[in-house]
Amino acid sequence: DTGVSQDPRHKITKRGQNVTFRCDPISEHNRLYWYRQTLGQGPEFLTYFQNEAQLEKSRLLSDRFSAERPKGSFSTLEIQRTEQGDSAMYLCASSLEGRNSPLHFGNGTRLTVT
């Protein structure tokens, strides 16, 4: 079990550019989540996959955000036309099914939009 890995750890981009982040979940986990966290706040849910199906997307999420999990394994989160307000830590987590199954988080990708 190598844990959840995210790449890159840090990303600095200029406003208006597109960015893409990658998440590799724990291999036997069929659920994968993306969260966003800003300083001093708890994680904010963005979207969720069960296998390759994206089952829910936060209503607060702009249509500039898109996520994929093409083969039910790794996932990508793309932000188009980045804005300064997108600066945050983007967290990926994975889990087994069931409400008692804890989430296993990666170390996150810190995005800074200048």
Place this chain on the structure above:
Amino acid sequence: GDSVTQMEGPVTLSEEAFLTINCTYTATGYPSLFWYVQYPGEGLQLLLKATKADDKGSNKGFEATYRKETTSFHLEKGSVQVSDSAVYFCALSMDSNYQLIWGAGTKLIIKP
């Protein structure tokens, strides 16, 4: 709707002090309850969990008991160490809810 309320931080203690971080919840059913910890510069880690009333979760000297009558899941540790300095998040999960509902987090600072 369902929600989690944590005590505001930061909480500052001296090493070997007793720790309590309060967490209360509002839920329409019977949630599972979790404490996650985030060390500086790292991702969130599960610290402990409890899945039904009167269950006690424990890990690394930390404990929390699922109290249905008071809708609480307070985190305790008998003797804290400098290495316990982190942000602690309380969260709940419902049967029909695939996502965790999070508290705002409590920053803990332990001074030597």
